[in-house]
Amino acid sequence: MADRDELAIKYFQCTKRERAVFEAGIKLGTVYHQFIGTPVSASNVDSLERAIEEGVKVQPFVEEVTVKIDRKSLRKKRNEFDYQSLTGPMMDVRVTIRISEIRVFAHVRYVEELKYPLMFIERITES
């Protein structure tokens, strides 16, 4: 990695900490828009959660990720036509970005008082 990141690093006019925050935003924007619209039902929700997690993990600087899709919003399949598409409010995603000693903990989830899925930073640590 060293060589390639050395090449990349000069493009960033910001601190390493800001870069980690930026990467966290990229990951949440990516996961949210890549998977919205995917067909989902009670029968594939587990495999979809795992696939999304693993799709996030292959990306740069991702140390950890957990994806939860709200089961309550998945109804039983009542007939041939009854399936749902994954929507933003169903998703709860946490991702930890790590760049050397800096970790950024970011989260997207539906926030009841706001009435929309909020992407936010829960914590930044350096050590």
Next chain:
Amino acid sequence: MADRDELAIKYFQCTKRERAVFEAGIKLGTVYHQFIGTPVSASNVDSLERAIEEGVKVQPFVEEVTVKIDRKSLRKKRNEFDYQSLTGPMMDVRVTIRISEIRVFAHVRYVEELKYPLMFIERITES
């Protein structure tokens, strides 16, 4: 299913066989465009294949589906930045649509002589 499909059926100005063919096209168009761009690497390719299959299976009239992502086009992860996005030519998807006694076997795969991924109908059976 009965009731709802009875309601739906009147919208179709075509034969049942044509409807099955139409559904096959919908499924291939859907799977192809939903998942292109998903981050993929050797480490998540299996789970991604399963997730795509299960995402197709939850849709109406799907009897069978198999998804294969070309391993040869997945290189090892060489550094932090090295990941790939799923592209059309990597995908090989077969789907069987069934509407009562009619089955349509459809396929999308990269065809060397055409130089693009072709969606086509391999077989239609009635029995």
Next chain:
Amino acid sequence: MADRDELAIKYFQCTKRERAVFEAGIKLGTVYHQFIGTPVSASNVDSLERAIEEGVKVQPFVEEVTVKIDRKSLRKKRNEFDYQSLTGPMMDVRVTIRISEIRVFAHVRYVEELKYPLMFIERITES
């Protein structure tokens, strides 16, 4: 086109009419899943409709396409956070596929009595 289509045609184990129906399904599946999730508001709805139409038109066998996004479901932007993502029920898309003398008129729209967006074939003509 001739040469390439001659190459492609042998893969299809169906009639030309069925192939046209299949293409119609592909187009509706594609447009539906490609654009769901796109940020939309009253201010960009016109340009989004045109972009979707033109994105469909560049695909094979498309003779005509019209895209309408439901304005009633677009509320005014009330604050910095207030934007919407395009959903299936907002979309009304008609596409005409033509393969030589055959035309297939397909449509996706939200159907009130079904409570979901139905993709269906409105008409097939040969002449």
Next chain:
Amino acid sequence: MADRDELAIKYFQCTKRERAVFEAGIKLGTVYHQFIGTPVSASNVDSLERAIEEGVKVQPFVEEVTVKIDRKSLRKKRNEFDYQSLTGPMMDVRVTIRISEIRVFAHVRYVEELKYPLMFIERITES
């Protein structure tokens, strides 16, 4: 906006400047993954650029955005089957995020020496 942002702000455990950087990452991740795979050709490239720009503009905190799709990578349509899908390396997107007096200028473009599309921060200003 005030009220809703007041509600949202408490979720962020970071500085306002970091939040602006985070939003810039979200926007680039979103635009990149939302539009990859969209059918594109010389005939719809202008309208697609405008639609992407307007889709970004409706999102929170976006002050400016410019989208350029590489014309050199768009070949003429040679036959019925010849169309392309938008890929990451074709896109050059700049976005300016503004939160009160802070502006973050972010950019994604294909970088020749890296051989991939890099998302990076070009500048942060406060005034």
